[in-house]
Amino acid sequence: MTPIKVLNGPIYDEVHQKINPWIYQITRVFKNKDHAEVEFTVGPIPVDDGVRKEIVTQITTTMKSNKTFYIDSNGRDFLQRIRDYREDWDLEVNQPIAGNYYPVNLGIYLKDETSELSLLVDRSVGGSNIIDGQLELVLHSQIGEGAKWRRSYGQEIYSPLLLAFTEQDEKTRTNFQVSTFSGMDSSYSLPDNVALLTLQELEDGKILLRLANLYENPKTVTNKKITYFFPGFTPNVKTGCTTGAQVVNPMVFNKRNQHPSV
Known part of the structure; x- marks a missing residue:
């Protein structure tokens, strides 16, 4: 199991998780606020085993997003994205994961009739909605040559x-x-x-x-x-x-x- 340490404070509570020796996560839950803050420390990524790695975080909900999610356009307006679909042509899905990834400069969100999940980022990352009700972001990668x-x-x-x-x-x-x-x-x-x-x-x-x-x-x-x-x-x-x-x-x-x- 992942070691977990909980720290309680007057403004927010923190949950520290050491995923492995090179991935550390801190989740801050603010009191009287509707959002949380997640901080990652990733790397250096080991490649001695010859396996290249991409470090992805996923947040899963029970929302029925119907293949639809929204990503900012260069930090400004949010554009609707539909998984495995392009508005201008009939898409032949050959890369179901890479073909649905987009640059996230400000944020990504999904919603259904009753709920909404939004993720805001402090730097540009890749993001997607590969499974309904789930958002994922690439935090770091070491994919070789x-x-x-x-x-x-x-x-x-x-x-x-x-x-x-x-x-x-x-x-x-x-x-x-x-x-x-x-x-x-x-x-x-x-x-x-x-x-x-x-x-x-x-x-x-x-x-x-x-x-x-x-x-x-x-x-x-x-x-x-x-x-x-x-x-x-x-x-x-x-x-x-x-x-x-x-x-x-x-x-x-x-x-x-x-x-x-x-």
């Missing part, structure tokens, strides 16, 4: 080369003609797992360089000399920043960047 090629090829679609053209006469063509150019050392290329997000000139001779690790596996992180990105120049000062380019204390920066999958 399946997403690797999508992320790599997705970079080509999201960040294609930009071709630019201008009119020139013979004089300007001769003066400004450049046969080859590379913003990176020609002897170096980025590893497959690294994407260049930003290379931007700031004020006072500063340059913002942002790199992203495309894959979850920390072993794919590669440390390379920053001078590869500035051929012909030698940076005077190198400062680590957060993703938003805010400079933080080096100790905090190192601590926060121990988990490249986050």
